[in-house]
Amino acid sequence: MQWQIEILLYIILIVAALSALGIRNLLAAVVILNIFSFMSASIMVSMGAIDVAFTEAVVGAGAVGVFNILAILRTSRKSLD
Amino acid sequence: MRIIGLLIVIAFGSLLRYGVFFFPEWGDPASPPSLHVSPHYIEEAIAETAVPNLVTAVLADYRGYDTMFETTVIFAAGLACFMLLRVLQRQVPECRLYRHIPTGITLRIEKGGKLPTESGSFERIDSNWVPHDLIIKSTSRFITPFLQIFALYVIAHGHHSPGGGFQGGVILGAAVIMYAISYDLRRSIQRIGEQATAVLGSAGVLIYAGTGALCMVLGAAFLDYGALAGLLGVDPVMARSHGMLIVEIGVGIAVSAVMVWIYYNLSSAGRHDEGL
Known part of the structure; x- marks a missing residue:
């Protein structure tokens, strides 16, 4: 059962990474990037690295999202390219 | 320009992928x-x-x-x-917004106007973000x-x-x-x-x-x-x-x-x- 879940996590990870690159709305890109971080944290849990997963969940899916949203608030919400 | 960028990314990505083969399992x-x-x-x-x-x-x-x-x-x-x-350096903003708490009315005070005291029934609010x-x-x-x-x-x-x-x-x-x-x-x-x-x-x-x-x-x-x-x-x-x-x-x-x-x-x- 475990490897099916891992494959699913990897698929969500790759889809999230590609759509974060492609999307024009930067706020949506930040949310998708948080999904990416959360998925990589889940993959680290499945590999048994709980400490690293904890750090990734707290920093990647929490703090970095807040800082990115602040940067968007102070600049523009649409990507130029 | 986009195509050149894509080519560079693909080249370096495959180089990294090639490097992974030398890692231990x-x-x-x-x-x-x-x-x-x-x-x-x-x-x-x-x-x-x-x-x-x-x-x-x-x-x-x-x-x-x-x-x-x-x-x-x-x-x-x-x-x-x-x-x-x-x-x-402290800059005085163009205008400040205050909320009168009992009535919920928002006051806009231009630069140089008399500001209400913070204590009591007035609360200062932000101009672009009003939680x-x-x-x-x-x-x-x-x-x-x-x-x-x-x-x-x-x-x-x-x-x-x-x-x-x-x-x-x-x-x-x-x-x-x-x-x-x-x-x-x-x-x-x-x-x-x-x-x-x-x-x-x-x-x-x-x-x-x-x-x-x-x-x-x-x-x-x-x-x-x-x-x-x-x-x-x-x-x-x-x-x-x-x-x-x-x-x-x-x-x-x-x-x-x-x-x-x-x-x-x-x-x-x-x-x-x-x-x-």
């Missing part, structure tokens, strides 16, 4: 680190440091030098945000103490379960950030000022480096916590565990203060007046 028992470094940690860590969580033992004791400079890097990040963003939601305010008020206690637990219990100074520090900083988002920035700055965050950030790094220097004063190597046994009144093995706790507390203080410091500078574009 994941969990390979014959790879160089698994031959002598990891077995030593796994077999001896509990006997040498009395810390059940191997990750913390490696992070804060065996590789303590590394972690000290990681903390320094985080402090330097906070300092860089301060240097780049902070506007030190005025009873549910969000009450929920954040309710959650904050639990969040802070959980952060302290993560810092203090990092030896025995996953966690440690970095994670706990970020959660502790996030509690303050949540307060600032759900109320406003000025109220948060009244509670924890900018100077407090700067002083606490450097104090955390100082606790870490000072513990290492104290070990040197007591005649051992830098960050060899076994030397603290006499001061703490325990045997050298237990002293390494306690030394790790002291160091983790330093990391937690530094990380939480720097998180809040970066938040203050980023959210208000360095003015510390109006912000998210």
